Amino acid sequence: MTSFGNLMPNRPKDSNPRASASKIEIAKHLVNWFRENARDLPWRRTLDPYGIWVSEVMLQQTQVKTVIPFWEHWMREVPTLDALTNLPEPRLLKLWEGLGYYTRVRNLQKAARQIGANLNGVFPSDPVQILELPGIGRYSAGAIASIAFGQAQPLLDGNVIRVLTRLHGICENAREKTTLNQLWALATELVTVAETLDKKPRQGARLSAGPCSDxxxxxxxxxxxxxxxSKPACPACPIRQHCVAAAEGLVxxxxxxxxxxxxxxxRFVAFVAESNHRVFVTQRPTGGVNVGLWEFPNIEMGNDEAITSPMLGFIFDPTGKPLLTIxxxxxxxxxTLEVFPAKLQAGKSSQLAGKWIPKAELHSLxxxxxxxxxxxxxT
Ligand code: SF4
Incomplete structure (x- = not known):
């Protein structure tokens, strides 16, 4: 079998006539297509860098359809950098509940405080200053600089990597540094030529900072x-006539x-202990992941380790059916998280770091x- 590398040997970046023929043509097709086909997403109806930044942070590791209600709720509850700066931590975590990866929201608040302390509370438009904010990497800096401020700054995420590698027929491992450098250079070329394109008036509710954003x-x-x-819709693609992967059957x-x-x-085992309509819950300690988040008492087990009662000071039926398995x-x-109904052993409550919380209040945490x-x- 012919190796992948032999099928598509390394080629200099601009040696393929279809790919290099016209960066400007490709940019035009892309921008025109986007202007006609952009999904109506709520963060596309604003040019407020704060709102755009929040959307970009939420969209890291989370799908668009999940993010939409979270973003709308967040922007109602925490509409400004000032509001974020002053948000108490329990509220901060509660608003983020369901999005996961809580370091993102902690960095969001750290960055807001940094902007307040060092930049007079004004979100920076300088990409270097954006990149210095906690939690902002090269992708997010490029996204904010281009989408909020219309600057010719590149970005590269998983979706963009897929488009650019296919467009240019790049077969090398896209996670390797040299390939990534090549892709950043290609993204830079495209967004730079986009600067010369028409600045179209806005369409519908969508706002645009200009052709680099588009x-x-x-x-x-x-x-x-x-x-x-898998199964890309190549016939509907605005750049299919330039696409090396489509032309050469490498998609x-x-x-x-x-x-x-x-x-x-x-594998983890968790316990639900109830007493007088209250439930025993614990808060994750500093120094680990999900600091400050609440959970039911739990312990990690070996994958083949036997579960025996008592455990962590809880008495339960290890042979019974778990309340649920997640x-x-x-x-x-x-x-895998197995959850058992349990009772605290007499006198153990005070030795465990946790609290009895009324069932009705669990949803506020x-x-x-x-x-x-x-x-x-x-509940
Ligand atoms: S032609 Fe197909 S493979 Fe090429 S960029 Fe378009 S959708 Fe992707």
């Missing part, structure tokens, strides 16, 4: 709606994302995603 968003939109990981083989590390199975994945971990499912089950 170009960057067109790449993300194309990757999200047309140039899908199924590009991008090469290398091998993902194998998922690791982890399976979920976090980063590279495939987690921010729980980790898996434990929010337990809360839903018992």
């Amino acid at each position: 170009l960057n968003q067109s790449l993300m939109e194309l990757g999200a709606t047309v140039c899908l990981p 199924d083989r590009i991008p090469d994302l290398g091998k993902r590390p194998a998922a690791t199975a982890r 399976k979920h994945s976090i980063t590279r971990y495939r987690i 921010a729980f980790t995603s898996a434990h929010a499912k337990i809360r839903t089950k018992i």
Whole structure:
């Protein structure tokens, strides 16, 4: 079998006539397509850098349809940098509950405070200053600088990587540094030529900071709606006549994302202890993940380890059917969480770091995603 590398040997960036023929043509097709086909998303109806920043942070690791109600609720509750700066932590975590990856929201508040302290409370338009804010990487800086301020700053996320590698027939591992550098350079070229395109008046409710914003968003939109990981809709693609992968039958083989590390199975047991309409819950300590989030008392077990009672000071029936079993994945971990109804051993309550909370008040606390499912089950 011919190796992938031999099928499509390395080629200099601009050696393919279709790909290099006309960056301006490609940019024009993309921008025009986006202006006609952009989804109506709530954060596209604003040019407020704060709102755009919040949307970009929420969209990291979370799908658009999940983010929409969260963003709308957030912008009603925390409409400004000032409001975010002064938001008490329990409220901050509660508003983020369900989005997960809580470091994102902690960084959001840290950055708001940094802007207040160092930049007179004004969100910076300088990409270097944007990049210095906590939680903002090269992608987010490019997104905010282009979408909120119309600057010719590139961006590269998973969707854009897929479009650019296919467009240019790049077969090398897209996670490797040299390939990524090549892709950043291609993204930069495209957004730079977009600067010369028409500044179209806004369409419908969507606002645009200009052609660089439209170009960057067109790449993300194309990757999200047309140039899908499997079975891309090439006949509907505005740049199909320039696309090397489509022309050479390589769509199924590009991008090469290398091998993902194998998922690791982890197993936890959690306990629901109730007494007088109150439930015993604990708060995650500092120094780990999900600091400050609430959960039911739980312990990690070996995958084949026997469950015996008592455990963590709770008496339960280890042979009985769990109240529920939750399976979920976090980063590279495939987690199984078995939940048992339990009773605290006499005298143990005071030795455990936790609180008896009235059942009716559980919903006012921010729980980790898996434990929010337990809360839903018992309330
Ligand atoms: S032609 Fe197909 S593979 Fe190429 S960019 Fe468009 S959707 Fe993706």
